[in-house]
Amino acid sequence: MERKVKNMEAIFFPRTVALVGASDNSKKLGFDVLNSLKNGEYKGKIFPINPRKREIMGLKAYPSLRQTPEAIDLAVIVVPASMVLEVIRECVEVKVRGVVLISGGFKEIENDLGAQLQSEIANLADGAGIPVIGPNTFGILNRKIGLNASFSLELSGVKGGNVGLLTQSGGMAHIITYLSMSSNLGLGKIMGLGNRCNIDFPQAISYLMEDADTKVIGVYLEGIDNPRLLIDVAKKHRGRKPIVIYKSGQSKRSEKAALSHTGSLAGRHEIYVGGFCQAGMLWVDSTEELIDTLKVLNFLPLPQDGTAVIVSGQGGPAITSSDVCEKMGLTLAPFNPSTQDMINGVLPPLTMRSNPLDLGPSWNNVESLKSILRIVLEDRYISAVLLIIVYGPANRHFIRELSGLLMEWKTRKPVVSCFSYPSEKWAKDIEDLEDACALVNYPTPERAARAISNLWKYQKIKMGVLSH
């Protein structure tokens, strides 16, 4: 692995962090970043750098990186663009191990000076093996150690977990992180790659592939200069960890916007789709599908093959989710005869005893539901279960009553659910089951169906039977 990629470890697990441009003026970025560093749960040492201050937010300040009492693992830089090159020279001189460069005003601006400055920084950093995340980024987080090296303290509110998130847009990183708070997705490392000075998507993915805390990688991308390199990295690691990719800039107008946003040509959309999919990346089409897919990959085992069953308390949601499964290539096969016999032994003829299965009048009978669930979990010709239960007075304890069975099977067969409920009724029970990796829940039947279909898609990528 390249030295600078290996050194990214210093960015995510620093023992010491210096903030160049720290400020006690709440209107400055240097204030917000220090606030995030200090008031997250980070336990390492923080050194504010500001030549005009002796103390900021109760921390002793230092005039420059040369004066800090300890070696610096991570330097976070928020000074104006014109001063950055000098700071990077200092970083090289004092052997800073990694840099997060938040400052803007480089390749994304509409004249050549910014691009030139950025390229000089890259050359300096490359020479010293220093990874530089940014410039023009909101920063990075590592929830594992409570590190928030970004200008948004609020991002520290997201639950920690094993999803690594790489984005080319700070706005999208914020939206994804805020939504993850309510959808119970566990995020571990969050990276705003910004203008990608010397750490671009290929390097960041290489790092996360080796990172023990990262199980699934989510990518939001607008355009990159060298898609070939990304495709090569994805191919090299194909099937090791899922890479879920959401690429925007699909239309001409948005492509133009992407160019001015992060200084990269979005490029012909079709070329990206083809190349990325062939390299084994899992393609998704929206912010919501990105989060939903990361969640199912993060929490559940992969299905053995593409045969799923839908077990639903009601007919309607069984049908809507069935539509999505079939559209996305997940097979809802008829039950084999012995399974069908067992099901017929549990459910009266009034119900829809085929696949999708509708409990009909038995929707409020927890023993029937448990029996059916056990039958399909034990059937080796069924490799994934989509369970739909709609809250009513008669089934208000169902989630708790099913939890033993779900816990028992959690490592063997994926169970995705749409448990639909008013206000907070089932929220806690569901969160407990998700945290235990016993199921993943979605608010609509279609989103649950899409998630389980994408889980199967990734299994196909892993088995090498899906190239797009």
Place this chain on the structure above:
Amino acid sequence: MERKVKNMEAIFFPRTVALVGASDNSKKLGFDVLNSLKNGEYKGKIFPINPRKREIMGLKAYPSLRQTPEAIDLAVIVVPASMVLEVIRECVEVKVRGVVLISGGFKEIENDLGAQLQSEIANLADGAGIPVIGPNTFGILNRKIGLNASFSLELSGVKGGNVGLLTQSGGMAHIITYLSMSSNLGLGKIMGLGNRCNIDFPQAISYLMEDADTKVIGVYLEGIDNPRLLIDVAKKHRGRKPIVIYKSGQSKRSEKAALSHTGSLAGRHEIYVGGFCQAGMLWVDSTEELIDTLKVLNFLPLPQDGTAVIVSGQGGPAITSSDVCEKMGLTLAPFNPSTQDMINGVLPPLTMRSNPLDLGPSWNNVESLKSILRIVLEDRYISAVLLIIVYGPANRHFIRELSGLLMEWKTRKPVVSCFSYPSEKWAKDIEDLEDACALVNYPTPERAARAISNLWKYQKIKMGVLSH
């Protein structure tokens, strides 16, 4: 209008309700329905009917419909299928004005007896001009008067409003209602049409078209016997009130499931799509799109034409939403020269001053944002605004600071937003603006873009320029 359709008024605004099959056994449906009637906010009189009880839940019970002290507007029936015909005969005899038939065991079961029984009921009721909603339904609600004639008391928790919801599936009605609670969609009348004895989609839509409290009609449908009739009704009312339709049962397997679910052939999906769209119904593809679209139509004025602007604090979400707008036929045209000049006067060159517009470094400057917003609202060549703001410490008061401007323009130009925020931060401010019909908010940029695109689609239906 047909007499039975006119008489649906008695179902939704009854002064007296009888519950045939009321029970004090909490395991029976007759208990749950009485619970919903009694513990919603309904102020009319409730008469439990049960020959073996003198009192149920503190209400005086009566042996049959013949013995109630007052004429009955609405009879809700939950007795077993075999007893229903006799109860309907009583309804005719004592001149009940409308019926909600919750009991199952009719056309949806796998033998002909059920279908035959249902047809006898329909003939009797038709002869007397009595509308019968059901059988095989969870019931109906009218939030306007707090009436909950269903077996789920929880449904009373949804905020009242001007959306009428018709579904063929109780499960889907529950899911949509539960989701409406968190998405702030105002539901007025909710109908589970079930097996559609003598009130089918065409009749229910005809009723809601005349209903003063209903502004928008949402339809979830699996399959109907006579699509022609529905198409004719939709055509007749084309452009009067939006009809948003979500039809499931698109694949062979789910079509079969739909048949056994409510006893109707789903029919060739393509035929439905074509016919419904040509009749001016707005086609949507998921539960979520149904709710999102109903919400925007319920709260916002229609755009004059198909030119929209995206104003965003960040580039990423501007690009993802731009993709969706262009895919769905909403034009993001360049600004006209005078507008562009004004925008250039507000924003520094570093930002993306085209459409989509990215505030760039000005994202945290509320005066710039207000100026831009005013410029695009006042530009008569822009007919819809998509506003994207991502929460940060520097903009935490923005929603409140923008509210005056949004209130000022609310009846003239639709503003859809994606205000993204951690936990509850902006929730209350947004709800206030939505309740005032000043904007409609969505959790992701793509969903906001889809909603504003569908608002334009409905305007095209109204203007007669969109046939599919």
